[in-house]
Amino acid sequence: MDVFITYSRKNENFVLEELLPLLDIYGINFTIDFIDFEPGVPWMDNLMECIFNSTKILIVMSSHYLASMNCKKELQQALYNKGTSSIILLRIDSVSVKEFPKALRNRTFIDYADSVLERHTWKSRVIKALERNNEIYSRSVSLESKEDNTKEGHKNII
Secondary structure (H helix, E strand, O other), X not given: OOEEEEOOHHHHHHHHHHHHHHHHHOOOOXXXXXHHXXXXXXXXXXXXXXXXXXXXEEEEEOHHHHHOHHHHHHHHHHHHHHOHHHEEEEEOOOOOHXXXXXXXXXXXXXXXXXXXXXXXXXXXXXXXXXXXXXHHHHHHHHHHHHXXXXXXXXXXXX
């Protein structure tokens, strides 16, 4: 799992018609409640499993998202378990940044709602953010592997 998508059900048309097809086209692995939450498992357990196993959290931010208790719980768990550095914000309506949770107010976000400046670039910005973060993760894993091999080589020499 690469990215966990958290969104309000009231925004599911955007998620189903715009976001998921984009991620599919670029081969981005994602986790989303209606596909990946296991039936019969408590909602919070499903949520924790998906957040824990994701490298990034994509928040489809909207006024509906901020009004939803479930979305607030998802956001709290994401912040607690991953911190702000793993979060990518995609604002899809005109909800004010002042209404964002304090931890996210100073974060740069992708603004689908801005039809003049950013609407035409939101897709490439989402993909770039997800690919950049995967590239950084891949580099750190490669470096750790090289360091481990070097350490083992020194042990063999000594």
